[in-house]
Amino acid sequence: MDATTVEEFAPLRTLTDPPRHVPPSLRLGLMFGGFLNQFGWFFFGFGMIFYWVFAANADFESLYFLGELETARGVVTSVETLNIEVNDRTVRKIGYKFTVAAVKRDGVSYSTTDNHSVGGKTTIEYPLGDPDRSRIKGGTSSPLPIWGIFVVIFPLVGMIFFTIGFRRGRRVCRLLVEGTPAAGELVGREKTDTEINNRPVIRFHYEFPANDGNIYAATASTHNVDTLADERQPLLYDPRNPGDATLLAHLPCRPQVDELGQLLPLTFRRILLVMFIPAVSIVGHGGVALWRLVGNF
Numbered sequence: 001m002d003a004t005t006v007e008e009f010a011p012l013r014t015l016t017d018p019p020r021h022v023p024p025s026l027r028l029g030l031m032f033g034g035f036l037n038q039f040g041w042f043f044f045g046f047g048m049i050f051y052w053v054f055a056a057n058a059d060f061e062s063l064y065f066l067g068e069l070e071t072a073r074g075v076v077t078s079v080e081t082l083n084i085e086v087n088d089r090t091v092r093k094i095g096y097k098f099t100v101a102a103v104k105r106d107g108v109s110y111s112t113t114d115n116h117s118v119g120g121k122t123t124i125e126y127p128l129g130d131p132d133r134s135r136i137k138g139g140t141s142s143p144l145p146i147w148g149i150f151v152v153i154f155p156l157v158g159m160i161f162f163t164i165g166f167r168r169g170r171r172v173c174r175l176l177v178e179g180t181p182a183a184g185e186l187v188g189r190e191k192t193d194t195e196i197n198n199r200p201v202i203r204f205h206y207e208f209p210a211n212d213g214n215i216y217a218a219t220a221s222t223h224n225v226d227t228l229a230d231e232r233q234p235l236l237y238d239p240r241n242p243g244d245a246t247l248l249a250h251l252p253c254r255p256q257v258d259e260l261g262q263l264l265p266l267t268f269r270r271i272l273l274v275m276f277i278p279a280v281s282i283v284g285h286g287g288v289a290l291w292r293l294v295g296n297f
Contacts, residue, residue, distance in 0.1 A: 015181055015257060015261045015263075016260075016261040016262060018177060018178045018179065018180075019177050019178060020176060020177050020178075020262075020263060021177075021262070021263065022173055022176045022177055022263055023263060023264065023265035023266070024265070025265040025266040025271045026173075026176075026253065026255060026263060026264075026265055026266055027169075027173050028266075028271060028274065028275060029252065029253030029266045029270065029271060029274050030169040030172050030173055030176075030251065030252065030253055031165075031166050031169030031170055031173065032162075032165075032166070032169070032274050032275060032278050033169070033252035033253045033274040034165055034168075034169070034251075034252030035165075035196060035252075036161050036162065036164055036165030036168070037161070037162050037165035037166065037169070037252070037278070038274075038277055039158075039161055040158045040159065040160070040161025040162030040163070040164075040165055041158065041162050041277045041278045041281050042158070042277050042281075043154065043155075043157055043158030043161065044155045044158025044159055044161075044162060044281055045158070045277065045280060045281030045284065045285065046154070046158075047151070047152075047153075047154025047155035047156075047157070047158055048154075048155045048281070048285045050151040050154055050155075051151060051152055051154075051155055052285075052288055053151075054144060054148035054149075054151045055148050055149050055150075055151050055152050056292070057084075057142050057143045057144045057148060058142055058144050058145065058146050058147070058148035058149045059110075059140040059141050059142040059144065059145055059146045059148075060141075060142070060146060060149070061133065061135070061140075061141030061142065062140060062141065062145075062146050063146070064127050064130070064133055065125070065127060065135070067127060067128065068127075068128040069125045069126065069127060069128065070125070070126055070127075070128055070129075070131075071123055071124065071125050071126075071137065072098045072099070072100050072123075072124045072125075072126070072131070073098065073121065073122075073123065073124070074096045074097060074098035074121070074122050074123065074124040074136070075096060075097055075098070075119065075120070075121060075122070076094060076095070076096050076116050076117060076118055076119065076120045076121075076122055077095040077096055077097055077106070077118065078093075078094070078095035078118060079092055079093070079094055079095075079116055079117060079118055080092065080093040080094075081093075082110075082143060084143050084144070086112055086143075086144060086145065087112070089112035090112065091110055091111070091112055091143050091144075092110065092111055092112070092113075092114065092116065093108060093109075093110055093143070094108065094109050094110065094111055094116050094122075094136055094139065095107075095108050096108075096109065096122060096124060096136060098124045098134070100126075100131040101131075103131075105131060105132070105134065107124070107134045107135065109134075109135040109136035109139040109140065109141060110139055110140045110141070110142060110143050111136060111138065111139040111140070113138070116136070122136055122137070123136070123137040124136060124137065125137045162278075169252075171244075171246070172246050172251060174238075175236040175237070175238060175244070175245070175246050176236065176255060176263065178238065178239070179236030179237055179238060179239075179245075179246075180210070180211060180236065180237055180238075180239045181234060181235070181236055182208040182209065182210065182234075182235055182236070182237055182245075183208060183232055183233070183234060183235070184206030184207065184208040184218055184232065184233045184234070184235045184245075184247060185206060185207055185208065185231065185232060186204060186205070186206055186228075186231040186232070186233070187205050187206065187207050188204075188205040189202055189203065189204050189205065190202070190203050190205075191203075192221065194221075195223070196223040197223065199223040199224075200223065201221050201222065201223045202221065202222065202223070202225050203219060203220070203221045204219065204220050204221070204222075204228050204247075205217060205218075205219055206218045206219070206220070206233060206235070206247065208235060208237070208245070210237060210239075210242035211239065212242065214242070216237065216242045216243055216245065217243070218235055218237070218245040218246070218247055220233075220246075220247040220249075220250045222250045224250070227249045227250045228247070228249055228250060230249075233247050233248070233249050234247075234248050234249070235247045235248060236248065252274075253266055253270065253274065
């Protein structure tokens with residue numbers, strides 16, 4: 001079946017009346033494709049590597065030791081050298097046991113000193129009245145200091161990007177279902193301070209007439225200016241709120257329609273390319289999270 005991109009006005013006019021059916025593959029392409037989504041998922045996936053290495057091993061428990069502490073005598077039960085260094089000093093995992101109020105307890109602490117040996121005596125400290133939360137005096141409750149938490153900024157930045165991209169994709173899907181087609185006329189363009197692949201992002205301004213007889217504005221920003229080379233561009237707007245409009249030429253997965261005006265699904269190759277980075281991030285880090293969760297039981 002021949003398909004024509006909706007960049008051309010004839011097939012745009014042949015779009016079926018709303019509500020239209022938007023194929024699931026096209027929805028996925030719009031909600032996960034484009035720069036914001038792909039960059040966001042890549043940055044999130046890459047940043048989560050640092051999260052598992054640093055933030056997940058950071059000493060959050062140290063916050064409980066900021067107040068008044070109590071101490072008890074303990075005995076070292078195990079010493080394990082880890083492949084982790086803090087300030088060029090090797091971290092050791094130390095098991096211990098101690099007794100408080102005739103109740104025997106045990107725990108694990110981490111230290112960069114090498115003055116602990118199995119069977120040796122040590123001092124255990126814990127928050128006042130809370131011996132269940134303990135550590136070796138001078139040690140930590142996790143392999144890395146609490147500053148390791150700051151690496152969460154990397155996956156958070158990625159989440160911000162792909163959340164914005166996902167929301168924009170959902171909005172476009174809604175307009176494909178309910179939107180009214182129109183032709184936008186270019187009225188201006190401006191260079192922004194943003195660059196992608198060493199190419200400046202240009203913001204294009206369009207005006208279009210709506211069915212209520214008024215003129216409304218629509219904008220689109222892209223570094224690939226060829227997609228908006230024509231001064232007349234097809235768009236869809238919300239008939240209940242004509243100010244809510246989207247130009248179709250710069251969408252991450254340009255919708256295609258057949259001769260009957262039906263929106264066509266994306267090809268398998270296209271959807272595979274779009275979903276590759278998000279899928280790797282979700283499956284990979286989801287698997288790590290599940291593995292750590294099971295390991296805690």
